Amino acid sequence: MEESPLHQFELHPWIPMSIGGVDISINKAVVFMWVVIAVASVCMVMAGSSRKLVPGKLQSLAEMMVEFIRNMILETMGKDGMRFFPLVATLFVFILFSNYIGLIPGTYTVTSQIIVTAVFSFLVYGISLVVGFSLHGVKFLGILVPPGTPGWLVPLMIPIEIISQIARPISLAVRLFANMTAGHVMLAVLFGLTVGGGVLIGWLPFVFTVAIYGLEFGIAFIQAYIFTILTCVYLGDAFHLHGHEEHAH
């Protein structure tokens, strides 16, 4: 009960290792990343192995997921965006599985480490920059001036757009990290109150623990969804500079 609610996020090296002064110790987060990858891969491979015309439970779940990701890409990027399907699907599946596996008591939520989410978001943003510059060249800088801006506003719009561009990967990383961390802290605090409250009053925080735990199932999905849809939106912005001017379809 005296334990800090933040204690669950502390990482201690299980197998200390370092290469050239860089600490690459194996800790709980690393192990659970492997677990997430293993569980996700096994689930997907098993779902894809039977390929029946009338799908079983696992297969229809996997088909739903693929269809869902496909719709996200089609809605935000159009047909051309399907070339990003592997990236988008990998991110979605990894985040979804790590959010859900983290909800099992005693496990670790990989996405509650900001470095994990930051690597994903900067990767996505970096790819969107590379795609934008390779497709549009220097004209990609025109993303800083939204279409329809009056000439006298341009010097004002450029700093504003630069800030909102820099804010993109940061908000992407912080949102996922903060939501997962906050949810788990809340659960730890409420459950601490349950244990400390005894029988007379302890039932009240316990009810809330159960309710918040249920809510966290929704949050786990929503956060994976938001991260993925924003990945699509950012890639789509780089892809179709100012809407569909150049890639009309």
Added chain:
Amino acid sequence: MPPPQDPLYAGLGQAVRIGTELLAALIVGGGLGWAVDTYLFGTIPWGLVIGLVFGLAAGMRSAYRSAQRWQNPPTDVDKQG
């Protein structure tokens, strides 16, 4: 897995998204202003103030933009230009 078309989840997702966008832009704006002050010109607090104002504007703009995207499907927004 809740279906994506569920209005509750779509709304929740949108709310969470806009909140962080506002805050992140404000922090980036303020941080850039502060960095310019501290490392370039030593004009504290003017860079910070201007940076915060620009950050606020940027946050409002991205929040407005995502709300707009929510109201009309992306194709309609593109047609309006």
